Amino acid sequence: MSNKQLNDFMPGGNMTDNKKNFIGMDIEQIKQEMVMIGEKPFRAKQIYLWIYSKGAKSIDDMTDLSKSLREKLHRNYCVSRPYITNHQVSKDGTQKWLLKYKDGNEAEMVFIPEYDRGTLCVSSQVGCTLTCKFCHTGTQKLVRNLEISEITGQVIIARDMLEGWQLNGEKRKLTNIVFMGMGEPLYNTDNIISSLKILTDKNGIAISKRKITVSTSGVADQLERLGSETNASLAISLHAPDDETRTKIMPINKKYNLDILMDICRKYPEISNTNRITWEYVMLKGVNDTNEHAKLLAKLIKGIPSKVNLIPFNPWDNSPYECSEPEQIQNFAKILLKNKIPAPIRKTRGEDIMAACGQLKSESERIGKWQKK
Ligand code: SAH
Ligand code: SF4
Numbered sequence: 001m002s003n004k005q006l007n008d009f010m011p012g013g014n015m016t017d018n019k020k021n022f023i024g025m026d027i028e029q030i031k032q033e034m035v036m037i038g039e040k041p042f043r044a045k046q047i048y049l050w051i052y053s054k055g056a057k058s059i060d061d062m063t064d065l066s067k068s069l070r071e072k073l074h075r076n077y078c079v080s081r082p083y084i085t086n087h088q089v090s091k092d093g094t095q096k097w098l099l100k101y102k103d104g105n106e107a108e109m110v111f112i113p114e115y116d117r118g119t120l121c122v123s124s125q126v127g128c129t130l131t132c133k134f135c136h137t138g139t140q141k142l143v144r145n146l147e148i149s150e151i152t153g154q155v156i157i158a159r160d161m162l163e164g165w166q167l168n169g170e171k172r173k174l175t176n177i178v179f180m181g182m183g184e185p186l187y188n189t190d191n192i193i194s195s196l197k198i199l200t201d202k203n204g205i206a207i208s209k210r211k212i213t214v215s216t217s218g219v220a221d222q223l224e225r226l227g228s229e230t231n232a233s234l235a236i237s238l239h240a241p242d243d244e245t246r247t248k249i250m251p252i253n254k255k256y257n258l259d260i261l262m263d264i265c266r267k268y269p270e271i272s273n274t275n276r277i278t279w280e281y282v283m284l285k286g287v288n289d290t291n292e293h294a295k296l297l298a299k300l301i302k303g304i305p306s307k308v309n310l311i312p313f314n315p316w317d318n319s320p321y322e323c324s325e326p327e328q329i330q331n332f333a334k335i336l337l338k339n340k341i342p343a344p345i346r347k348t349r350g351e352d353i354m355a356a357c358g359q360l361k362s363e364s365e366r367i368g369k370w371q372k373k
Contacts (some may be wrong), residue, residue: 022051023156024149026198027249037219050078052204055165055295081160082153094350097157101126101150105142106362107182109154110355111162111174117211118162119176124192124365128363130217132237133249134282134317137182145188151195153175154296155205162334176211182360186219189226196230215280220256223264227272234268234311235278236261240288241296249287258300265305276305281334282313282358283324294335299341301341302341308336308343314356 016232024028030044046064050056059065059073068213086098095111107123127140146247155177159165163173170261177199179185200209214226215235218290226232240246246253279301283289297308313323324332329345335344348356 017291018176019076020148021078021080023079023153024069024147046069055160060332081157082150084124088353090353090355092349094355095356096350097351100273105144107146108360108362109181110350112349117175117234118173119178120158120174121178122151123181123183124179124188127181130184132217134284134313134321135275136361139362145191148191148194152198155199158315165333177207178213178215180215184217185214186216186222189222193229217250217252217254218261218265218364220360223268224271227268231272231274233274235280236265238279239282241293241300245288269305276307279308280307280311281308282311283329284313285324289324290334291331291335294332298339298341301308306341308341311357312348314348314351314359316359317371
């Protein structure tokens with residue numbers, strides 16, 4: 001284990017089993033715990049700051065608590081981060097971590113540095129049930145929701161690894177978060193909403209609300225809650241402007257078709273107080289990339305403050321599609337621009353370490369099979 005990651009997590013035989021993890025608790029929950037063990041509620045604030053503002057890796061780090069209180073806390077609580085099982089750095093500076101959770105399941109997170117910001121792409125589930133035809137994660141069979149401690153734990157590890165907790169006047173490297181890693185965030189809405197509250201709390205991790213984006217394949221009936229309870233920016237994985245094409249590549253379109261999805265999207269900026277919706281559009285040669293598709297797309301989102309991210313398809317082993325020709329991606333963008341819709345073409349990052357959009361897939365399937373034996 002690297003020195004940077006010493007914490008109460010013990011892979012294999014585990015001393016933290018049955019202990020409650022402070023990571024993932026909000027201030028109110030910690031207060032309740034303190035009351036339960038007969039301590040004054042104000043202790044919660046101290047513990048909270050240690051975890052989310054000073055990056056404590058263990059109860060022993062909390063040096064302004066008495067030794068006897070620390071011993072008492074040790075009996076029932078821990079500070080447990082996911083365990084880093086692999087870390088790769090791309091030649092373009094992108095970094096990818098494979099994180100293992102207590103039950104042996106794994107999920108990946110990716111950090112993408114840019115000149116004016118650094119974006120952490122976090123996972124919301126191990127695997128994904130939605131089987132979009134172009135996505136590697138969708139081929140992973142074993143799926144479970146990540147817990148609040150496992151979602152916030154990703155950001156905490158990134159802060160440990162990238163910049164530390166106390167900055168001496170330097171700028172933060174990690175400024176933005178996107179829920180675009182493994183999984184469908186809106187199949188895990190409760191935990192995403194609770195995690196967002198912790199990640200944006202000014203007394204703790206303090207990532208600006210406006211710099212967090214949740215990406216969904218279009219789970220329409222969760223959007224109202226996401227917008228009203230979090231004000232998160234929204235990215236919709238649209239990928240096709242008509243039901244026929246969309247259903248072919250995204251089976252979720254059978255449940256929430258474009259009529260249903262667009263209806264709630266039109267209301268989203270107002271519900272959430274955000275200024276626009278980002279539409280993600282993966283460019284698949286001969287499938288969704290003709291000029292006709294571009295015109296239909298412009299028509300579909302007309303009137304909604306929008307940006308379209310055109311994503312060159314990232315291939316993976318035996319993937320069934322090819323990326324559109326660069327010239328056609330340009331044509332597509334031009335048609336959108338003519339309709340006054342900004343349409344940047346996303347630069348592929350971290351491809352050499354399989355960290356680009358849609359390439360993430362952990363080995364948890366194998367662990368799942370092994371556990372069933
Ligand atoms: N499940 C959520 C968030 C994770 S996917 C969602 O679908 O929105 C993050 C983004 O990567 C989505 O827009 C997804 O459609 C896109 N993506 C998936 N596979 C891809 C691939 N092979 N190449 C490029 N983008 C891909
Ligand atoms: Fe799941 Fe998103 Fe991949 Fe579709 S694109 S399979 S929703 S992770």
